[in-house]
Amino acid sequence: xTYDFDRVVDRRGSESLKWDVKEHELxxxxxxxxxxxxxxxxxxxEKRLAQGIYGYSITPExxxxxxxxxxxxxxxxxxxxxxxxxxxxxxxxxxxxxxKFTTPGEKVAVITPVYNIFFNSIVNNxxxxxxxxxxxxxxVYTLDFxxxxxxxxxxxxxxxxLCNPQNPVGRIWTKQELAKIGEIxxxxxxxxxxxxxxxxxxxxxxxYVPFAAASEENRKNSITAMAPTKCFNIAGxxxxxxxxxxxxxxxxxxxxxxxxxxxxxxxxxxxxxxxAFNEGGAWLDELRTYIYENKQYVxxxxxxxxxxxxxxxxxCTYLMWLDVSAYIRxxxxxxxxxxxxxxxxxxxxxxxxxxxxDGEKFLRLNVACPRATVEEGLSRLKDGLAEEA
Ligand SMILES: Cc1ncc(COP(=O)(O)O)c(C=O)c1O
Numbered sequence: 001x002t003y004d005f006d007r008v009v010d011r012r013g014s015e016s017l018k019w020d021v022k023e024h025e026l027x028x029x030x031x032x033x034x035x036x037x038x039x040x041x042x043x044x045x046e047k048r049l050a051q052g053i054y055g056y057s058i059t060p061e062x063x064x065x066x067x068x069x070x071x072x073x074x075x076x077x078x079x080x081x082x083x084x085x086x087x088x089x090x091x092x093x094x095x096x097x098x099x100k101f102t103t104p105g106e107k108v109a110v111i112t113p114v115y116n117i118f119f120n121s122i123v124n125n126x127x128x129x130x131x132x133x134x135x136x137x138x139x140v141y142t143l144d145f146x147x148x149x150x151x152x153x154x155x156x157x158x159x160x161x162l163c164n165p166q167n168p169v170g171r172i173w174t175k176q177e178l179a180k181i182g183e184i185x186x187x188x189x190x191x192x193x194x195x196x197x198x199x200x201x202x203x204x205x206x207x208y209v210p211f212a213a214a215s216e217e218n219r220k221n222s223i224t225a226m227a228p229t230k231c232f233n234i235a236g237x238x239x240x241x242x243x244x245x246x247x248x249x250x251x252x253x254x255x256x257x258x259x260x261x262x263x264x265x266x267x268x269x270x271x272x273x274x275x276a277f278n279e280g281g282a283w284l285d286e287l288r289t290y291i292y293e294n295k296q297y298v299x300x301x302x303x304x305x306x307x308x309x310x311x312x313x314x315x316c317t318y319l320m321w322l323d324v325s326a327y328i329r330x331x332x333x334x335x336x337x338x339x340x341x342x343x344x345x346x347x348x349x350x351x352x353x354x355x356x357x358d359g360e361k362f363l364r365l366n367v368a369c370p371r372a373t374v375e376e377g378l379s380r381l382k383d384g385l386a387e388e389a
Contacts, residue, residue: 003283005035005290008370025346028377031167031319033233033368038283041234044275045268054267059086063270066277067226067241074281075199077210079243085254085263086270088238090197090225092262093253094161095121097193097223100256102127102158109151109160109190111143112357115167118195119356122161130157133357134169139310139323141169145180152188160185162194164211165202168355168364169321170314172202175209182211182218191249192222197240200231200284202316203292212245219245223253228276231284233368239269291318294367294374301378306385318368321352325361327388333360341384347377 011019011034018032036042064081071077087093094117102108104126110118112131122129132151134141152160162181165172173181185192194211202208212219227240242257244250257263298320302311310323328337338351341363352362365381367374 001286001290003038003286005287006370006372007036008372009034009036021348022346025342025348026373026377026380027348028366028369028373029348029350029364031230031366031368032235033318033366034370034373035233035287035368037233038276038280040279040283041232041272041275044271048268048271057265057267057270059265059270060274062274062278064241066274067243070277071210071226075208075210075213077213079245083245083250084241084243085250085257086265087225087240087242087257088262088265088269089229090195090227090240091117091121092260093223093225093240093242093257094118094193094195095125096256096260096262097161097253098122098125098127098159099260100252101191101193105156106158107154107156109157110356111148111160111162111166113168113352113355113359113362114161114163114357115195116354116356118161118163128156130154131356136358139312141171141312143177143181145184148181149184149188152184152190157188157190160190160192162192162211163198164194164196165198165208165316167198167317168319168350168352168359168362169312170317170319172206172208172316173211175214178209178211178214178218182215182221186217186221192218194222194224196224197227197230198317199226200228201288201291201318203295204285204289206315208316212243221246223249228273228280231287232272232276232280234272234276237266237268237272239265239273241273291368294318294369294371295320297371297374298365298367298378305378305382309381309385318366320365320367322363322365323361324363324385327385328361334363335360337388338363340388341381344387345380345384347380347384349381 107130224243229235308326334351350364352359
């Protein structure tokens with residue numbers, strides 16, 4: 001490997017959200033990686049920093065071009081540069097879409113378990129989340145399309161927020177599934193907002209399908225959020241994009257993003273995205289291999305030492321979804337279990353309950369860290385669960 005992902009960087013005391021924990025605690029929760037960003041990104045930021053003047057910025061043409069080239073070459077989606085709109089983050093874009101395309105009191109559909117902040121964007125704007133819960137049987141998640149149709153058939157539902165690929169269950173939706181979701185949405189006059197922030201962290205050899213690439217209908221009836229932040233570990237820079245092929249939808253989301261004042265990037269935002277997409281490919285591919293190997297380590301460890309835990313097979317993201325139902329006591333959820341593990345061992349993982357659906361029987365483990373940290377985390381997980389058995 002050219003890049004050293006084994007190196008442990010001490011992030012304590014650096015105002016990191018993830019690492020703002022007690023001295024003995026080990027955070028493996030929020031989707032933030034413990035790897036320094038690719039050198040090409042650092043160089044681009046250092047160049048900007050060296051100028052010493054940090055005034056208002058414009059988003060250069062090279063910014064949209066970098067997205068278009070990356071999605072065309074990596075994911076087979078053809079976009080035009082003018083179809084992209086800058087936004088400071090995916091969550092701000094989701095909240096803008098909720099405000100623009102729904103009215104207070106209306107329902108917004110989500111396929112659960114799913115990224116918990118979707119619920120904030122819905123509820124904080126006075127809308128009502130409605131869940132289509134995926135079926136979980138024999139350790140596998142599937143989407144029941146009849147259930148989805150019944151969910152979207154409610155005339156109060158006007159927007160579906162999709163997570164593609166799905167955080168936290170680590171599922172890459174197939175082209176057929178995406179086309180079917182799009183067909184059902186269209187038939188029920190529901191707009192789809194596809195959050196594709198995790199799309200570049202698929203296992204080596206595995207490819208995600210952009211929602212808009214699954215069918216022409218999907219392309220016309222959707223807004224997609226894209227960003228380099230999750231996969232290149234630059235979430236703190238706050239740089240993202242929305243893509244809408246339909247000019248009316250694009251105008252509306254652009255208008256709302258500007259009304260919400262989340263359409264202007266900070267002085268580093270465009271440079272970071274351009275460097276990531278134009279020069280970060282080799283780094284990303286090595287990272288994908290490293291994360292894949294971390295996940296294999298977790299599967300082996302759990303099989304050998306924690307056989308009552310089931311780590312879901314997944315082909316994307318660094319967020320592992322652990323079925324800990326064997327350890328959940330009666331009238332309890334994963335929230336209490338996660339808390340006990342934290343108190344006993346200092347290991348801080350996400351409780352599955354916050355992702356709704358059937359998440360109360362799961363923990364989410366972030367393995368985007370050096371192997372030594374994964375080893376330490378698993379040893380703590382084993383100790384934390386030992387007293388539960
Ligand atoms: C599915 C998903 N969407 C959005 C975000 C956050 O996006 P942003 O930081 O661009 O608002 C996350 C962060 O974990 C996520 O998992």
